[in-house]
Amino acid sequence: MIKNTLLKATEAGAKELHRFFNGEFKITNKQGSNNPVTEADHASEKAIFEIIQHDFPDHFILSEESGEIVMDSEYKWIIDPIDGTVNFANGIAICCVSIGLEHNGKIIMGAVYNPMMNEFFFAEKGKGANLNNKKITVGRQDEVIKSCLATGFPYTYPDTPNGPLVVFEWLIRNGVAVRRLGSAALDLCWVAAGRFDGFYEHQLNAWDSAAGFLMVEEAGGKVTDFAGNDYSVYEPQLLATNGKIHDEMLAIINHQKQS
Numbered sequence: 001m002i003k004n005t006l007l008k009a010t011e012a013g014a015k016e017l018h019r020f021f022n023g024e025f026k027i028t029n030k031q032g033s034n035n036p037v038t039e040a041d042h043a044s045e046k047a048i049f050e051i052i053q054h055d056f057p058d059h060f061i062l063s064e065e066s067g068e069i070v071m072d073s074e075y076k077w078i079i080d081p082i083d084g085t086v087n088f089a090n091g092i093a094i095c096c097v098s099i100g101l102e103h104n105g106k107i108i109m110g111a112v113y114n115p116m117m118n119e120f121f122f123a124e125k126g127k128g129a130n131l132n133n134k135k136i137t138v139g140r141q142d143e144v145i146k147s148c149l150a151t152g153f154p155y156t157y158p159d160t161p162n163g164p165l166v167v168f169e170w171l172i173r174n175g176v177a178v179r180r181l182g183s184a185a186l187d188l189c190w191v192a193a194g195r196f197d198g199f200y201e202h203q204l205n206a207w208d209s210a211a212g213f214l215m216v217e218e219a220g221g222k223v224t225d226f227a228g229n230d231y232s233v234y235e236p237q238l239l240a241t242n243g244k245i246h247d248e249m250l251a252i253i254n255h256q257k258q259s
Contacts, residue, residue: 001055002075003124006101006111009051013044013081013097014115021116022091036089041065044081044097052077064207076102078210078233083112084183093117098185100210100233107233110211112185121189121215129192129218138221138242139194144252147197147245148177150187154203158236162255164202170252184238188212191240192219198241198249200226206233216240226253 020040027036045065052059061069063079077099082088084095093116101109112121121136123129129136141147149171153164171178179196181187185208187199192215201208210233213223222243223231228250231238241249250256 002101003109005052005055006099006109007122009048009077010097010099010111010113010120012047012051013099014113016040016044016047017082017088017095017097018115019043021088021093027089036085037065038082038085038089040088041082041085045079048079048081048097048099062206064205074104078102078107078206080185080207083185083208084181087182092182094181094183094186096183096186098207098211100206100214102210102233107210107214110214112189112211112215114186119189121192121211123192123211123215123218125214125218127218129215131189131193136193136219138192138216138219139197140244141197141242142244144171144176144198144245144248145174148179148195150179150181150190150196150199152180152182152184152187152201152204154201156203158203160202162253166255167200167202167253170255184208185212188240189215191221191242192216194219194242198239198245200239200249200253201237202226203236204238205236209233209238213238213240222246224250226250 025039027038060071060073060076080098083098088095096114098112100107108125110123190196191199223240226237
């Protein structure tokens, strides 16, 4: 039943995305420059909540817009009602609903749905990842220089050594193809599907990555923090790759590899 609830909730949120897309809606701004929240974010979140709370009223919920709904439960739903809100607000179809399901501290299922592209990604721990019910696997590229990568930049720039622009500059100066699509959840799914060989970002929240990182692992890839440790959705730094370029990417991110 819990899988069906996840799928229904994701579809319900995506229906709201599709309904509002390229229409008129109210936009306000959160902390940081160009960090909007739209009427559609709230409508998507409401639709998702209604399904989850109907089926599992005693489950913990963590959502980007509403924060924590704390319950004494082994289960936590980690929700981004629209990942890629800037894209959505500008009529760019690279945006999605992302929901991860955590059980006793471990992500066990994830769903990411972009209704404008009709792409529904789903993963379950130990059972693989799929796109529109077809199995997906990561790519086979084994050199960073030949890879196609994705990244994102935070609304509040972390002024730390080897920050986002430092790593980006190294990759660009060395001729590596790097894309910035504006949706971490989809970036991770596209690594899982073999479209990107890797994705890294310096400052993510749990709702950005909870579903997508499981997608990469279940598709045969590797996900860690920047130190190479096991990834936690509650830590900001993430590196997800096909596994073959992971060590090389860690060296680049940590400025251990020079041009």
